[in-house]
Amino acid sequence: MAILHTVNKSPFERDALKACVRMASKGSSVLMIEDGVYGATKGTTASNMVTDAMKDVNFYVLSADLKARGVDESRLIEGIKVVNYSDFVNLTVENDKVQSWL
Amino acid sequence: MKFGIQINEGPYTHxxxxxxxxFVKAALEAGHEIFRVFFYHDGVNNGTRYTTPPQDDRNIVAAWSELAAEHKLDLVVCVAAAQRRGIVDExxxxxxGKDGNNxxxxxxxxxxxxxIEAGIQSERLVVFGD
Amino acid sequence: MSETKKFLFVNRKAPYGTIYAWESLEVVLISAAFEQDARMAFIDDGVYQIAKGQDTSELGIKNFSPTYNALGDYDINKIYVEKESLEARGLTVDDLLPLTYEDEDDDWAEKDSIKVVSSAELAELMDQSDVILSF
Structure with missing residues (x-):
């Protein structure tokens, strides 16, 4: 019973990503959207939390939100997959349910 | 697959x-069914036709209306949330006893x-909000 | 509609500062009419929603905290509070409303609705749910 978690908050402003990582069980997926995409960048105070979580959880980031914010893919933590809206839909299908960390 | 969508925020602040x-456009393109889009909290503000954004900005309300017409979407605005925020139908x-509707x-x-019915009937419920 | 699903209502926001807590409680109450298997989770600032001693008389927003006491009458008695969130805020279960229900399978004995659970237990609860509504 896998869950797709979505995170739409910057980890520097709110703790949605932190809560998500705390409760995302092994084999689930996390998709960073909207301001959540900043959490996918490397060299930040939140990067270690993400790389630790990546041992058990798949991480994705929404391309439209990355591009809109001028975040180049070269700045992403290695292993985070960039996806589009169609992939977002597929992720909701592949997982059994969706939890939005609003 | 059958999707239910919940939107918790208005058209422009968030x-x-x-x-x-x-998301809904991509789901429809992939051949999925949208059982219902439910607008809650300030999300009810997506349902006023009085929205008039500047010409260089998108008109989200009109975009929802057009998508609904094209795909026979069921766009539902919560009555309790709408009454609080002044979204009114006939x-x-x-x-x-209001002097108009919007x-x-x-x-x-x-x-x-x-x-709740959308949660029961849909195979996936996806919430968008703040 | 004969199908019964496990609904999980996730609350992560404090009351009064925003309307999410109040309007989400309205959804939970409505869900009772559909006879689904409803559960509530209080995580992060959501734990403040069910804190004792709320008094809004000076503020002028309705104090909706007494409504949580009615949840038991609506057969909503699976209320999960994340232990880590309580601890991070210097709270214990004694700081929360004493929410109870009468167990019809146990001669209507009064029982606690609130269960304090770890993040791992809450993750499991999410896994077991069919529909997760977040506010």
Whole structure:
């Protein structure tokens, strides 16, 4: 019973990503959207939390939100997959349910 | 697959409605069914036809109305949330003695039960908000 | 509609500062009419929603905290509070409303609705749910 978690908050402003990582069980997926995409960048105070979580959880980031914010893919933590809206839909299908960390 | 969508924020302050719109378009393109889009909290503000953004900005309300017409989407605005925020259809206008209404094409006002029903009937429920 | 699903209502926001807590409680109450298997989770600032001693008389927003006491009468008695969130805020279960229900399978004995659970237990609860509504 896998869950797709979505995170739409910057980890520097709110703790949605932190809560998500705390409760995302092994084999689930996390998709960073909207301001959540900043959490996918490397060299930040939140990067270690993400790389630790990546041992058990798949991480994705929404391309439209990355591009809109001028975040180049070269700045992403290695292993985070960039996806589009169609992939977002597929992720909701592949997982059994969706939890939005609003 | 059958999707239910919940939108908790209005059209412009938050990105939620835009993200949901892009998600719904992608889902429809992939051949999925949208059982219902339910607008809650300030999300009810997506349902006023009085929205007039500047020409260089997108009109999200109109985009929802057009998508609803094209794909026969069921766009439901929560009645309790709508009453608080002044989103009114003809029925509500009459019931509450208002001097006009503002519901946009393709939207209807109904109860919270419609959200629970969407949760029951849909195979996936996706929430967009703040 | 004969199908019964496990609904999980996730609350992560404090009351009064925003309307999410109040309007989400309205959804939970409505869900009772659909006879689904409803559960509530209080995580992060959501734990403040069910804190004792709320008094809004000076503020002028309705104090909706007494409504949580009615949840038991609506057969909503699976209320999960994340232990880590309580601890991070210097709270214990004694700081929360004493929410109870009468167990019809146990001669209507009064029982606690609130269960304090770890993040791992909450993750499991999410896994077991069919529909997750977040506010």
């Amino acid at each position: 990105e939620a409605s835009t993200t949901a719109l892009n 029925g509500e206008q009459e019931r509450n 519901i946009a094409d393709g939207f209807r006002i109904s109860g919270l039960g419609q959200l």
